[in-house]
Amino acid sequence: xxxxxxxxxxxxKRSQSYRGIALVLVLAVLVITVPVAVMVARQTGINRLAxxxxxxxxxxxxxxxxxxxxxxxxxxxxxxxxxxLPPDTPVASLSLLDESWTIPANKSNQSMQPCRVRITAxxxxxxxxxxxxxxxxxxxxxxxxEILTQLEAINLQDLPANQVLFLGLDQFYPLTANxxxxxxxxxFISPFPSHDSDQAMHAIGAWVAxxxxxxxxxxxxxxSRARRTSPNVIININxxxxxxxxxxxxxxxxxxxxxxxxxRTQGKMATITSSLSLTxxxxxxxxxxxxxxxxxxxxxxFRMDIECGGFKKSWxxxxxxxxxxxxxxxxxxxxxxx
Amino acid sequence: MKPYHGLTLIExxxxxxxxxxxxxxxxxxxxxxxxLHDRVAPQQVWNVSAEHFFEMLGDDLAIGDFPQLxxxxxxxxxxxxxxxxxxxxxxxxxxxxDGRVLRIRTRLNPLTDQPDxxxxxxxxxxxxxxxxxxxxxxxMTMQLREFGxxxxxxxxxxxxxxxxxxxxxxxxxxxxxxxxxxxESDTESSNTFNFAVLKITLTRMDGTQxxxxxxxxx
Numbered sequence: 001x002x003x004x005x006x007x008x009x010x011x012x013k014r015s016q017s018y019r020g021i022a023l024v025l026v027l028a029v030l031v032i033t034v035p036v037a038v039m040v041a042r043q044t045g046i047n048r049l050a051x052x053x054x055x056x057x058x059x060x061x062x063x064x065x066x067x068x069x070x071x072x073x074x075x076x077x078x079x080x081x082x083x084x085l086p087p088d089t090p091v092a093s094l095s096l097l098d099e100s101w102t103i104p105a106n107k108s109n110q111s112m113q114p115c116r117v118r119i120t121a122x123x124x125x126x127x128x129x130x131x132x133x134x135x136x137x138x139x140x141x142x143x144x145x146e147i148l149t150q151l152e153a154i155n156l157q158d159l160p161a162n163q164v165l166f167l168g169l170d171q172f173y174p175l176t177a178n179x180x181x182x183x184x185x186x187x188f189i190s191p192f193p194s195h196d197s198d199q200a201m202h203a204i205g206a207w208v209a210x211x212x213x214x215x216x217x218x219x220x221x222x223x224s225r226a227r228r229t230s231p232n233v234i235i236n237i238n239x240x241x242x243x244x245x246x247x248x249x250x251x252x253x254x255x256x257x258x259x260x261x262x263x264r265t266q267g268k269m270a271t272i273t274s275s276l277s278l279t280x281x282x283x284x285x286x287x288x289x290x291x292x293x294x295x296x297x298x299x300x301x302f303r304m305d306i307e308c309g310g311f312k313k314s315w316x317x318x319x320x321x322x323x324x325x326x327x328x329x330x331x332x333x334x335x336x337x338x
Numbered sequence: 339m340k341p342y343h344g345l346t347l348i349e350x351x352x353x354x355x356x357x358x359x360x361x362x363x364x365x366x367x368x369x370x371x372x373x374l375h376d377r378v379a380p381q382q383v384w385n386v387s388a389e390h391f392f393e394m395l396g397d398d399l400a401i402g403d404f405p406q407l408x409x410x411x412x413x414x415x416x417x418x419x420x421x422x423x424x425x426x427x428x429x430x431x432x433x434x435x436d437g438r439v440l441r442i443r444t445r446l447n448p449l450t451d452q453p454d455x456x457x458x459x460x461x462x463x464x465x466x467x468x469x470x471x472x473x474x475x476x477x478m479t480m481q482l483r484e485f486g487x488x489x490x491x492x493x494x495x496x497x498x499x500x501x502x503x504x505x506x507x508x509x510x511x512x513x514x515x516x517x518x519x520x521x522e523s524d525t526e527s528s529n530t531f532n533f534a535v536l537k538i539t540l541t542r543m544d545g546t547q548x549x550x551x552x553x554x555x556x
Contacts, residue, residue, distance in 0.1 A: 024353045028360045035368055039375050043382070057393045061400065166403040166485075170445055171463040315401075332401050333445060 056311035063306050064315060067117060068329065071097060072302055075121075076319055076327040081296040083123070084238045087264045090197050091206040092126025092239040095119075096302075098195075105309065113309035120195045124299035124318065126239035127209040130167055138251030139233070139291065142244040147207045150189070167210040169316060170333045190337040192303060192316050211299065211318040211331050233291040234298060237270050248291040271295055300327075303335070384509060385548070388540055391478065391507050392550045395538065398444040398467050399431065399552050431536060431554055433515050440469040440515045440538075443485070451482060454501050465500065471513040476543070478507040512541035517554075 075096060083094060097119040102112040128139045133151055140148070150172070172191035193200035200206045235248045237260050249257050260270040272295050301318045314335035322328040432441045446465045466483040481504070484497030519534045536552040 020349045020353060024356055028357070028364075031360070031364055032367070036371060039371060043375070043379065057389075057396075061396060064400075166405070166464045168403075168445060168463045328404070330405050331403050334397060334401050334447065336447070 056308055057313075059308050060306045060311060060313040063115070063117060063308070064304060064313070067097075067119065067304065067306075068317070071119065072304075072317070072319070073327060076300060076321075077325050080121075080300055082269060083121075083297075084264055084267055084269050085126075086267075087242040087245075087261045089239075089241055090201040091193065091241060092123040092236070093193065093197055093200055093206060094121045094123075094239075095195060096121050103308070114307075115309070116305075116307045118195050118303075118305045120193075120200075120303050122193060122200075122206060122301045122303070123236055123239040123297045124209040124211065124301055125234050125236040125294065125297040126241065126244070127207055128244065129209045129233050132233055133208050139244065139247055142241075142247040143207055144201070146189075146202060147204055150191075150204050151208070166331070168331060168333050169205045169210060170336075172204055173336070188337070190335070192314075192333075192335045192337065195303065195305070205301075205316070209299070211301065234294050235291045236295070236297045237272070237293050238264060238295055239297065248293075252291050252293075254293070269295060305335075381542070381544075384507075384542060387507055388548050391540075392538070394480075394506070395440075395442070395469070395550075396552060397447075398442045399536070399554055402442075402444040403464055404555065431517065433517060438471050438473075438513070441483075442467045442469075446482070452501065466497070469506075469515075470503075471510065473512075476508065476510050477505045478510050478513060478540075479503040480506050507540070509543045510540060511543045511545070512539075514539045 085092060085094065095118075097117060100114060100116045102114050105111045105113045128137075128143055132139045133143060134140065143151075169191040189202050191204045193203035193206035233248075235245065237245060240248070242261065245260065246257055249255070256273055259273075263270040272293060299318060299320050301316060303314065303316055305312065305314045316331075316333040316335055317329050318331040319327045320330050431443070433439065443464065443466055445463055451465075464485040466485060468481045468483055470479050470481070471477075472479060481502070482500040484500055515536065515538050517534050517536050533553045533555055536554050538550050538552070540548045540550075542548070
């Protein structure tokens with residue numbers, strides 16, 4: 001009996017023995033794996049963050065550079081001088097590119113990520129120059145009420161000369177934010193026009209040209225005098241919205257708008273006739289306050305949006321001709337509201 | 339007889355022995371893993387911060403004003419010159435103090451830049467960002483400065499300070515920046531534009547270096 005009890009106590013059933021050992025092994029495995037898994041997970045998170053930041057940002061910048069050199073520059077050289085917009089265009093804009101494709105997420109991974117590039121051109125010569133958008137200007141009536149409200153909210157001409165010299169749409173961000181805070185507008189309106197022309201017409205950047213070579217030279221010539229005088233204003237008769245063109249021609253005492261309208265309706269380039277001649281109004285002082293007309297533009301701005309794998313970056317670029325077959329980016333801004 | 343479900347004494351002793359052995363193995367393993375993690379994770383975090391730093395530099399270089407100027411006010415966007423030398427030129431990028439200071443003519447970022455004492459009403463567009471290495475504190479700092487009277491005032495003598503110094507990166511043993519006009523690096527110049535290479539070298543406290551090159555139109 002005594003022997004039987006000892007055996008029972010020391011040698012239990014086989015299944016009970018397995019269960020005990022299994023419990024110990026599971027415990028041991030848990031102790032080993034949990035800290036390692038936590039460390040691996042943390043490391044993976046850090047690596048992914050680094051990868052995303054590094055790859056997406058660099059890729060967007062590379063694509064921007066590629067499309068600037070490979071698409072915008074050739075378009076400016078070959079096609080910008082022959083752009084004709086219909087007379088009823090709300091703003092002087094033209095969608096140039098909206099392409100989507102997929103690219104490998106990274107070099108080692110076979111997974112693909114979607115990419116999209118959108119480029120829209122805005123003719124700075126189809127807008128009212130900032131210097132002529134204020135009270136007393138003959139072109140001011142061509143601006144919609146909501147754009148005038150935005151212009152009234154802040155007067156950038158009160159800023160120091162060094163801030164006015166290189167005027168940019170980014171300087172209007174506080175303005176539009178203020179209008180939202182004071183209740184003048186229900187929603188935030190970006191100063192940068194969007195690709196959609198219906199939405200773009202609410203943005204000050206689609207109506208008011210901030211970066212034109214004529215304006216820069218005038219501002220630079222005498223920064224104190226620049227506040228009192230206005231530069232020559234070149235209006236592109238083939239891209240300007242009809243209301244602006246009509247106002248500009250009326251203020252300049254020019255006729256022939258019907259022939260321009262007809263040509264643009266037909267999709268043909270309107271040409272400069274003697275009554276619209278650039279040289280006739282190219283004299284300084286008083287006459288320089290009146291617009292002069294051209295069939296092509298000397299300043300184009302572009303909005304470029306690049307989306308790659310959930311990462312998006314947007315830029316606003318202004319180009320001016322450097323030589324007869326070369327354009328130069330004179331201003332590039334990051335759009336922060338997209 | 340009622341079946342017994344508990345551990346036997348031998349099983350218990352064996353379990354404790356196995357557990358003790360495993361703990362003896364695991365403790366050094368966990369210590370080693372933790373030490374490795376402590377060594378690797380801060381490096382990774384530092385690398386992420388360095389990437390952000392480089393991205394910030396890249397954005398500063400990409401955005402800004404690049405006007406066409408006449409001969410008198412000829413603009414070079416890039417230069418590397420002696421701090422005391424003044425030639426009246428305007429630059430987009432300038433290095434000084436043996437590569438310890440980098441100034442970039444760029445634009446203010448309304449979301450991330452917070453100039454001291456500036457209200458939205460006098461919000462500036464063009465600014466100078468001054469990147470500086472503090473050798474004593476081993477930090478990289480950035481400070482906003484006024485653009486000055488752009489063309490009369492060279493970038494190496496920027497205008498008044500707009501913001502307090504902001505620490506961008508810690509634990510930097512050394513940093514240097516240099517500009518080279520090597521035509522070999524001019525990979526983008528399908529036209530007559532010339533590009534210079536701005537080379538930034540960051541050295542971590544453990545001696546490893548991170549190098550980044552930026553192409554800048556000159």
